[in-house]
Amino acid sequence: MSKIVVIGESREGELRNVTFEAVAAAKKIDADAEVVGIICGNGDLQVQGEEIIRYGADRAVTVAHEKLENYTSEGYGQAVLAVIQDESPDGIVMGHTSIGKDLTPKLAAKLGTGLVSDAVDIGADDDNITFTRPIYSGKAFEKKVITDGLTFVTIRPNNIAPLEKDESREGKVISKEVDITDIRTVIKDVIRKATEGVDLSEANVVIAGGRGVKSDEGFKPLYELAEELGGAVGASRGACDAEYCDYALQIGQTGKVVTPDLYIAVGISGAIQHLAGMSNSKVIVAINKDPEANIFNVADYGIVGDLFEVVPKLTEEIRKMK
Numbered sequence: 001m002s003k004i005v006v007i008g009e010s011r012e013g014e015l016r017n018v019t020f021e022a023v024a025a026a027k028k029i030d031a032d033a034e035v036v037g038i039i040c041g042n043g044d045l046q047v048q049g050e051e052i053i054r055y056g057a058d059r060a061v062t063v064a065h066e067k068l069e070n071y072t073s074e075g076y077g078q079a080v081l082a083v084i085q086d087e088s089p090d091g092i093v094m095g096h097t098s099i100g101k102d103l104t105p106k107l108a109a110k111l112g113t114g115l116v117s118d119a120v121d122i123g124a125d126d127d128n129i130t131f132t133r134p135i136y137s138g139k140a141f142e143k144k145v146i147t148d149g150l151t152f153v154t155i156r157p158n159n160i161a162p163l164e165k166d167e168s169r170e171g172k173v174i175s176k177e178v179d180i181t182d183i184r185t186v187i188k189d190v191i192r193k194a195t196e197g198v199d200l201s202e203a204n205v206v207i208a209g210g211r212g213v214k215s216d217e218g219f220k221p222l223y224e225l226a227e228e229l230g231g232a233v234g235a236s237r238g239a240c241d242a243e244y245c246d247y248a249l250q251i252g253q254t255g256k257v258v259t260p261d262l263y264i265a266v267g268i269s270g271a272i273q274h275l276a277g278m279s280n281s282k283v284i285v286a287i288n289k290d291p292e293a294n295i296f297n298v299a300d301y302g303i304v305g306d307l308f309e310v311v312p313k314l315t316e317e318i319r320k321m322k
């Protein structure tokens with residue numbers, strides 16, 4: 001039986017959904033694997049340890065330290081490395097999030113191992129486990145196999161469904177002490193810039209506005225639609241550059257990558273750099289007054305019209321359906 005470690009990620013004391021997706025990914029790599037969750041933070045992490053077990057981990061190791069209150073690659077690097085060295089796993093899985101993208105290559109280099117990043121699917125091919133990952137900004141997919149030894153895998157949020165939560169599932173939560181030293185980065189304050197509510201990179205529904213929205217005021221109908229659909233609001237760089245919204249909302253090559261079930265692009269032309277961040281969404285709806293806009297080439301459903309008429313009507317119809 002193999003052992004796979006899952007590096008958990010939490011926000012404001014709660015594990016992020018991508019952590020549970022990473023547990024499911026570990027089970028896809030080896031259904032019989034012993035899955036060990038690592039949770040780092042400050043204070044009592046018992047509840048988070050129990051939560052990862054309810055989502056399929058067999059046990060959890062927590063590392064609590066005041067220097068782990070906020071993520072720094074030095075602090076988390078030391079904590080996670082200590083647990084990996086204790087556990088000697090056969091594989092390590094984490095979300096392909098900002099933290100996952102920062103932490104895993106560093107640890108892989110330190111341990112002299114490989115890294116398969118941004119996997120969107122895990123399957124079997126002959127005797128090998130295959131990892132599907134997008135390349136060329138999502139225009140093509142490649143399949144990778146691991147031929148030898150310990151490897152890190154990061155998974156793109158919203159692609160591998162978490163296992164069903166089992167409230168009765170139990171396992172050991174072990175607290176490990178790690179001496180965290182030599183932290184050169186000091187986080188003095190964390191200022192949240194993103195929108196309230198649903199996390200953009202994990203949202204199942206994203207309503208994204210572009211330069212066509214014309215002002216920050218113009219984003220209001222998008223927020224109303226997002227609220228009806230339980231989604232998050234995103235943006236093109238065009239809208240961010242025009243200061244209609246914060247850069248934390250930017251989706252694309254130099255912004256966030258999202259894979260929601262439903263992506264509604266509102267007043268976005270569909271530049272290649274924007275498509276890089278959303279073209280793998282399951283269903284894409286485009287609202288644009290220009291029938292020639294490139295966004296219609298990737299859209300499953302297109303609405304040619306003025307967004308200021310279409311979006312409120314859409315919200316109204318959805319309200320009626322409730």
Ligand code: FAD
Nearest residue numbers: 210211212236237238252253254255267269273274289307
């Ligand atoms: P525009 O291209 O101006 O499109 C606005 C659209 O709104 C038009 O199609 C128009 O028909 C429509 N419209 C206008 N009024 C209405 C209305 N009333 N009703 C309906 N539709 C209307 N872009 C990103 O998005 N993300 C990135 O990460 C990113 N990274 C980049 C990295 C680099 C290195 C470079 C060079 C560029 C990057 N860009 C990125 C910028 C990208 O090339 C585009 O400039 C940008 O995506 C355009 O934003 P937009 O579609 O909102 O604006």
